[in-house]
Amino acid sequence: MILFDHVTKLYANQERPALDDVSLEIEKGEFVFLVGPSGSGKSTFLRLILREERPTKGAVWVAGKELGHLSNWKIPYFRRQIGTVFQDFRLLPNKTVAENVAFALEVIGKPKAHINKVVPEVLEVVGLEGKEHRRPDELSGGEQQRVAIARAFVNRPMLLIADEPTGNLDPGTSVGIMQLLDRLNRLGTTVVMSTHDSNIVDQMRRRVIELEGGHVVRDQSRGVYGYAQ
Amino acid sequence: MRAQFVAREVSHGLRRNLTMTLAVIITVAVSLGLFGGALLLRAQVTTMKDFWYDKVEVSLFLCGKGSDTASCAGGAVTKAQRDQIKSDLEGLKPLVEEIYYESQAEAYQHFQEQFKNSPIADNVRESALPESFRVKLSDPTKYEVVASAFAGRPGVEQVNDQRQILDKFFKLLGGLQAIALAIALTMLVVTVLLIVNTMRVAAFSRRRETSIMRLVGASNFYIQLPFLLEAAFAAGVGALAAIGALVLTKAVLVDSIVAPSFQFTSFVGWDAVITIAPILFITGIVLSGLAAFFTLRKYLRV
Ligand SMILES: Nc1ncnc2c1ncn2[C@@H]1O[C@H](COP(=O)(O)OP(=O)(O)O)[C@@H](O)[C@H]1O
Ligand SMILES: [Mg+2]
Numbered sequence: 289m290i291l292f293d294h295v296t297k298l299y300a301n302q303e304r305p306a307l308d309d310v311s312l313e314i315e316k317g318e319f320v321f322l323v324g325p326s327g328s329g330k331s332t333f334l335r336l337i338l339r340e341e342r343p344t345k346g347a348v349w350v351a352g353k354e355l356g357h358l359s360n361w362k363i364p365y366f367r368r369q370i371g372t373v374f375q376d377f378r379l380l381p382n383k384t385v386a387e388n389v390a391f392a393l394e395v396i397g398k399p400k401a402h403i404n405k406v407v408p409e410v411l412e413v414v415g416l417e418g419k420e421h422r423r424p425d426e427l428s429g430g431e432q433q434r435v436a437i438a439r440a441f442v443n444r445p446m447l448l449i450a451d452e453p454t455g456n457l458d459p460g461t462s463v464g465i466m467q468l469l470d471r472l473n474r475l476g477t478t479v480v481m482s483t484h485d486s487n488i489v490d491q492m493r494r495r496v497i498e499l500e501g502g503h504v505v506r507d508q509s510r511g512v513y514g515y516a517q
Numbered sequence: 518m519r520a521q522f523v524a525r526e527v528s529h530g531l532r533r534n535l536t537m538t539l540a541v542i543i544t545v546a547v548s549l550g551l552f553g554g555a556l557l558l559r560a561q562v563t564t565m566k567d568f569w570y571d572k573v574e575v576s577l578f579l580c581g582k583g584s585d586t587a588s589c590a591g592g593a594v595t596k597a598q599r600d601q602i603k604s605d606l607e608g609l610k611p612l613v614e615e616i617y618y619e620s621q622a623e624a625y626q627h628f629q630e631q632f633k634n635s636p637i638a639d640n641v642r643e644s645a646l647p648e649s650f651r652v653k654l655s656d657p658t659k660y661e662v663v664a665s666a667f668a669g670r671p672g673v674e675q676v677n678d679q680r681q682i683l684d685k686f687f688k689l690l691g692g693l694q695a696i697a698l699a700i701a702l703t704m705l706v707v708t709v710l711l712i713v714n715t716m717r718v719a720a721f722s723r724r725r726e727t728s729i730m731r732l733v734g735a736s737n738f739y740i741q742l743p744f745l746l747e748a749a750f751a752a753g754v755g756a757l758a759a760i761g762a763l764v765l766t767k768a769v770l771v772d773s774i775v776a777p778s779f780q781f782t783s784f785v786g787w788d789a790v791i792t793i794a795p796i797l798f799i800t801g802i803v804l805s806g807l808a809a810f811f812t813l814r815k816y817l818r819v
Binding site: 380392396 | 730734
């Protein structure tokens with residue numbers, strides 16, 4: 289599903305690379321935690337998968353495509369296969385829950401009948417039935433993140449990228465979000481999520497990739513966060 | 518669905534940026550209005566040239582008793598000289614279209630008619646007015662051919678081209694047209710800059726939407742289309758206003774005010790307005806579309 293082949297990313301005007309010679313593979317259907325201190329390169333790793341950044345050296349493969357050779361006009365179509373969730377939810381404040389989810393389908397030109405059918409379905413999957421007509425400011429943080437996950441998942445992507453999705457949530461709420469992501473993973477979606485939260489990683493016991501200063505310092509299936517080398 | 522979505526986004530965008538939209542509409546209207554005015558003036562000059570060049574003639578004034586130019590040193594023109602001039606003029610056909618001989622008596626008569634109620638008419642004697650050949654050319658710009666053949670020839674006092682007098686007037690109109698065009702072009706540049714800025718503000722105020730669109734894989738076309746349509750819409754409204762002003766200029770200023778007071782000449786017809794209107798509309802749409810497109814390419818990159 290994802291292959292990093294000796295990937296180095298050096299941002300312009302930076303001395304130290306954000307990622308330094310990273311090679312690893314993520315299989316279809318996996319649930320992968322990306323951990324590491326702030327500035328260790330987690331977001332950079334995820335942006336490379338989304339082709340928001342290009343590697344300085346090496347190659348990134350996603351779903352059988354080498355992203356360096358993906359022409360610009362194909363990028364939108366490539367991104368339709370990937371759902372993305374962020375720490376700050378990124379919802380449109382003047383649209384309702386249902387409209388926020390529908391927006392993701394409208395802008396890729398899906399027909400109205402299809403939208404009317406799948407939006408309620410996905411809102412049920414994320415546990416927001418009955419709240420379709422609320423606006424984001426009438427929802428708790430956890431509920432807002434569920435809307436964002438519904439929007440990411442409504443197009444049934446094969447891959448879900450989540451950059452610190454629980455970073456703004458309290459521990460109790462985070463558990464609910466993790467259960468939701470786990471459920472989507474069990475539905476067959478590959479999930480790659482970055483986090484600071486050691487409790488979550490320890491509870492879930494999934495593959496853990498640890499970054500430090502742009503290097504992979506640990507890659508362990510069924511890991512826990514604080515496991516010393 | 519697509520059309521509905523795009524229409525909704527465009528109307529949202531237009532309302533959100535109402536002041537900017539109005540500014541774009543007004544500058545487009547003013548700049549295109551000036552541009553249209555300049556084009557109309559040019560059409561007017563062309564119409565007048567067609568009208569007047571058809572009527573102007575080259576006059577060959579022949580020597581009289583009192584003539585004192587070098588070519589008249591031999592006194593008044595002789596019959597032999599006059600016949601020679603006439604046959605030489607006929608030799609210049611087809612450039613020379615018509616030749617008309619005006620005797621002193623006829624010149625006097627014309628003069629009296631022209632200045633009927635003026636004291637000048639009483640002070641001029643027949644012998645003071647020269648006899649002349651009035652020549653009409655098939656191509657009035659080839660005046661020099663006639664001038665070089667006859668100027669300075671014994672018996673010819675002076676070769677006179679009416680077109681030269683008209684040309685001074687047309688030069689004045691041409692100058693006015695150039696000034697209008699220069700102002701119009703400057704205004705068009707201002708318009709482009711304003712559209713660029715408007716698009717920048719619009720892209721910024723909708724950066725949340727566009728970043729989500731990018732994220733979920735909306736195509737560039739889909740992301741940019743609402744912005745492009747907004748710019749095109751504002752430019753279209755501005756262009757229509759400019760066309761309205763053009764129609765008013767023709768109907769009111771030209772037809773009702775100027776034309777009745779200057780009946781000796783002809784004025785631009787509606788065909789000029791019909792030609793200029795689409796030029797204005799297309800210029801407005803294309804200019805704003807291009808300005809918006811290149812701005813957005815920079816600000817809404819994947
Ligand atoms: N757009 C950018 N331009 C320049 N440097 C950046 C940019 N994004 C991240 N970095 C740098 O790259 C390093 C890794 O950042 P990031 O991938 O965001 O880490 P993390 O998500 O683990 O906190 C940091 O040193 C950060 O300052
Ligand atoms: Mg980060």
